[in-house]
Amino acid sequence: MSSKRTANAPTQRTQTRQTTRRPYTRTKLGCRTCKIRKVRCDETWPTCGNCTKTGRCCDGVAPAHDAQNQRMVVTFTVPLTLSHFRPSQAGGELGQGDVEYLDLFRHELVACVVGGGRVTWRRLVLQAVHEEQAPCHAAIAFSALQRARAATRSSSCGDGDGAKGLAASSEMRLALRHYGRCIQKMQCVVASGGDDDGRRVNVALLCTVICICFELCMDEPVVALSHLEHGLNIVSTNHSSVDADVALAFSRLDLQATMFLGRRAPALDMDRVAACSLSAEGGYQEADRDLTCLTSRLFSFMRTEADGFRYLEPGSVPLHVAAEAGKLDEDLSAFQGRYLAPGTQFAESGRLAETSLIRVKHLTATVLLATSLAAEEAIYDRFTPQFLDIVTLAAGLLDGPPRKTASAAGFSLDMGVVHSLYVTAGKCRHPLIRRHAVRLLDAVPGAEGAWEAKEHARIGERVMQLEERGLDLGLDMDMGSGLQLSTDWDLSRVPEWRRIHSVDIRPQNGGLRCAEVVFRWRPNGMDGEWEDFQEVMSW
Incomplete structure (x- = not known):
């Protein structure tokens, strides 16, 4: 009898421990802030009680998905503290x-x-x-x-x-x-x-x-x-x-490299990039993503298709190339209607600096597409009003409160207004507009990725000097009181044979702050041979 009671004693004690065991209190859906602090989260939504009491930022309770059936491909959790x-x-x-x-x-x-x-x-x-x-x-x-x-x-x-x-x-x-x-x-x-x-x-x-x-x-x-x-x-x-x-x-960096290197086409598949979800933020981020994808498609078209037919005789563009240009034009118009048209949410409620930057980039893309298959440089003269809008919007961006990217380092990896102002300085033949673009390039606080503002200001200035050399412009070049002008100046004063068609920049390594610049033009007119000459420019 006693031995039997002795043998059963551990079993009874084990059963007692199992019935009095403390319940499992760790949360599976708590906010990350509580997990970092190693305290129990009460899992209230949208912010938990612990974060509310202590004044911390709460990221809310995680969604109750089946974690075992969900493959994790995101690299890091996103802490808020x-x-x-x-x-x-x-x-x-x-x-x-x-x-x-x-x-x-x-x-x-x-x-x-x-x-x-x-x-x-x-x-x-x-x-x-x-x-x-x-x-x-x-x-x-x-x-x-x-x-x-x-x-x-x-x-x-x-x-x-x-x-x-x-x-x-x-x-x-x-x-x-x-x-x-x-x-x-x-x-x-x-x-x-x-x-x-x-x-x-x-x-x-x-x-x-x-x-x-x-x-x-x-x-x-x-x-x-x-x-x-x-x-x-x-x-x-x-x-x-x-x-x-x-x-x-990387899609933004890919596009930036394509813009900087004249013969490079984008490497990424923009359809995959466009599928990246931005539903949690929308607004500027969504507009910037869609415009980045559109501009990458534009430059891919220019590098792989349009450049082969640029400056050829009218009528030499194949139908499939013209159709692709038409599709891009429709997409740019649809983007404008979705984000920039009066009454749209982004245009009405977005921050002025963000909407202005998107407008500058959209205007630049529109001009580049419309001129990508043209036979002569004079095609740019049709877009003088767009160039005026670009410099006006860029001036507002540079004169307004500094953006976060314009830090004391004088460097930002993001693209801003440098590329658009450089295109304006080189392709707009209105003397006052292009000079104002050069002045704005000098006012940019630093580099935007590979785009050094002062370098492109000097190149744009040199293009302007070459095209206007010996011409009587008949305008007052004093812009001290601001840019007050009309767009009815006779742009044909800069003849086709004097216009620089392309500029190839070959930067020098080693911090020399100089570059070899190759200019291309046709000094004997549209039927003449192409000529290249190069200069070393410093800034």
């Missing part, structure tokens, strides 16, 4: 000074990389810098480079002695050291295998974006282009695993 993060993932490789550079990147210089992109794009970059070693070293390198550039500018302006130059040299060495570590870590990320291929792909791409910014600020556009081509190849071969924000960022 990044201000307290520290780069713990980098281990002992970082010192206190490195953390200071990371703070500089997180609070100021990240705007140079993300520009006017989606809020989630900014968070994604910051999360990658916090969690991964390669982007962390890239961010430190970029911040140190900006400090070195600032010290160099201050020293060259006479605001200090040799100490400023010594500080710049020290900052530059630090930047190059961390840049080397970034490349090593990125190679390890790409080479490493595992089940989480989507995360590895996106880490490499995010790091590539920061490296492109670094090389452009080093005045190494050829190296930056090499980074971009490798990144585009990764995006194309791993599209299903690439985050939507990363794909949109």
